[in-house]
Amino acid sequence: MHHSFPAPSGRSLYVGGAWHHPSAGRYVETFNPGLNEPICEVADATAADIDAAVAASRAAFGVWRDVAPLERGRILKGVAEVVRKNARELAALDAANCGNPVKEMLGDAAIAAAQLEFFAGLVTEMKGDTIPMGPDALNVTVRQPLGVVARILAFNHPFMFCAGKMAAPLAAGNAVIIKPPEQAPLSSLRLAELVHDLLPKGVLSVIPGGRDAGAALASHPGVDKVAIIGSVGAGRAVMKAASDTLKPVLLELGGKNALLAFADADPEQIADAIIGGMNFTWCGQSCGSTSRAFLHKDIYEDVLARLPEKAGRFVPGIPTDDATTMGAIISKVQHDRVISYIASAREEGARLITGGGVPADPALQRGFYIEPTIFADVTPTMRIAREEIFGPVLAVSPWDDEETLVQNVNALEYGLTCSIWTNDLLKAHRTAMAVEAGFVWINEVSRHFLGAPFGGWKQSGIGREECLGELISFTQEKNIHISLKPKTR
Template sequence: MLKSQPAPSGRSLYFDGEWHHPSSGRYNPTFNPGLDEAIGDVAEANGADVDAAVAAAREAFRVWRDVAPLERGRLLKEVAAVVRANARELAALDAANCGNPVREMIGDAAIAAAQLDFFAGLVTEMKGDTIPMGPDALNLTVRQPLGVVARILAFNHPFMFCAGKIAAPLAAGNAVIVKPPEQAPLSSLRLAELVHGILPKGVFSVLPGGREAGAALAGHPGIDKVAIIGSVGAGRAVMRAASDTIKPVLLELGGKNALIAFPDADPERVAQAIVAGMNFTWCGQSCGSTSRAFVHRAIYEDVLARLPAKASHYVPGLPTDEATTMGAIISRTQYERVLGYIASAREEGARLVTGGGTPDGPALKKGFYIEPTIFADVEPGMRIAREEIFGPVLAIAPWDDEAAMVSQVNGVEYGLTCSIWTNDLLKAHRTAMAVEAGFVWINEVSKHFLGAPFGGWKQSGLGREECLGELLAFTQEKNVHVSLKQGRA
């Protein structure tokens, strides 16, 4: 258990290499969802603050773009070293501010550091091409940074998103303005403190705030690209705002992801995968969670019988306790929303396999805790089968006909991930090609692989991350034609 409440000393706006009070003078409380207690006030940026931060970032970009790529990579590796050295403190901040278990948040810091190192090592891969033109001309392409990039982050992995998602645009030579999640901004502010002085001033900025700040960034003429991790609704709003200045967007949005189990799959492994894929550790608050499972009827009841024991590993507890295996929901609003989905599943006739309630322990009575919850016999028309809950609620359905099952898998507006379980190579590849998802596991679930492109189809997003493509997406291509003819044209 943490002995004291961690907190950054900076609670204002960080841009131009300095801390600034918000122009409105407004500071809002940020909360610990595990205790439903305020843990201090944080500045709220508005449009005027965005204007000032963008102006400073544009000046910084003119310096940063001319830093040699290998030197940019060296500085990013220095940031990664700072992240590793302070991983426990940063994990503690996220545990207290977003409700995820502190033990898991240490892993988030490690992932962020790995992403910084990964993109630092790719700086020499921003290569162009030469196009044959014959002996009298040279035609080539070069890649140059965009300018100033805004990254709007989600609350489920605040620090990992902040430190990891600045890596590609910075490596490419852009300045970056981060808007941390309104619900959990503390770890992003602490990162600004920790890396102060490593990067040229103004290259990295942190503007805490709400919708006004996000909208101002997305629509600002001085922002050259905006990337968001968030809901489909938030992604649509960013696209609308970005359209006025025809700026590109990168969207990592929601998911209603499927796990598919064929009759030849081992029921024990399938049951373990169903529970692991739901990401109960952070209360199912993950866009990549496989929150729907389609299990062939031949192994259906066998799999269901194993799930309560598998789910029992995830016990809601204080996020700041290193023994905790499942944390808290981010806010009262989301907590009540998730409980509403559980109630609707009962009303619509789904069979409760395990969970469905809230823990009774006195230490948890003030926080936003929900048991890992699994429903079986879920019909396609039920709300828990169609809508992204972003909570610890899993829907399972039996299937007999493969074509009908694939149609149900694809019958939602999302298309982020899918997990397929079978020992038949033909079935595995056939199904992987048939599902409408951007990231598919076969006999695996939940894992990301640095270097492999992650992103969604349909309304789950646009663009790919965690790969070379992400780095290139923060550059623009220029063609240069050189005439080699001598004498007069």
């Protein structure tokens, strides 16, 4: 069954609770990567549009911060309800616009709604402290919202990021400006239409645009914090731009994550974990994907032999079809990039285990598809072992020395996730403590847990999300000292 995806009627800029044409009048086509054809035109914001959005957001912030926390929570629960109710439409829109399978995007709706409800329930936890000062004074801290928060989103989970990432800053009492992904803006615009009546005017803005719009948000003196999900390069650019006004940043960046299997691990379980950790459904377009697998030499060939059949369950197909298990790459540029990485792996002598090309299905010839691809005998110097591909390409290497293993895992500038497989308690804990990553699984892979802080070490990011810490990061601390000394006449 194919899902239809009526493009949202709002294709301009959602600012101040109303739709506005971009000041420069520029609209750009947004595409369906599964068919490589345009869907519709969407506004392309300039710096002048960002100025207008910030002005409207600042005005709205004055209203929103004074809404009682429990009432803000109630409103956010209403937004969650809207996301659940319109899950099918939003999922179909994302499948068409970003190329991920519609069935999986329905799961994104459930995650986004859960995040909204989670932060709605935490509004009373933005607590301060009392600091003992003796009998003549009371010293307290309070947490207050920052003001206007800009969130720049990635293309791999467009409406999940839009709905889920507005939750913490809104719960904390901030106004939020969303810049949806340039390649897939439609679901964020549709979400703005759907929640229009729930939030005070101007509290949420959705501004489609490219790099210039992102740079204008990051450097704008009226924006109090900027958060981005994206590549390391994009994160560095945002941090540089934010330094002009010393605004804090929240950066959820790339990863070249490792899965490590010890000799005592079950080969069948490891084979499942390797395939699951790669997120082939999303064509590997996921910053948390475990795209480097290190297998102990004793189980190496046994695990490799099981991978082609398991990878074969992911068959590229039209993203809006319910039966599709693996979607399309986001764009031609990214498709060409992934193909060049596959070519480099062949040239550098890696052994192809499965995939390595584009599917032969005539129905897929126009879109941007790549087979699930696994290379073995990958050495640490190969490009596919060092660089984030953001595509369905897995690099597998054997190991036999634990110290060298940990060195190879930690050799890169990335440090987002790591998955460790062993039934030996000592090895599991020792390795978990030694790897340089912000989010470590033991005998598990790929899953996020609401309430558990997700974020990276090193160049994989700054800050933590999906937890109380995320909410607190959208507040600022104020100390209030009250003298209780009696008046002297």
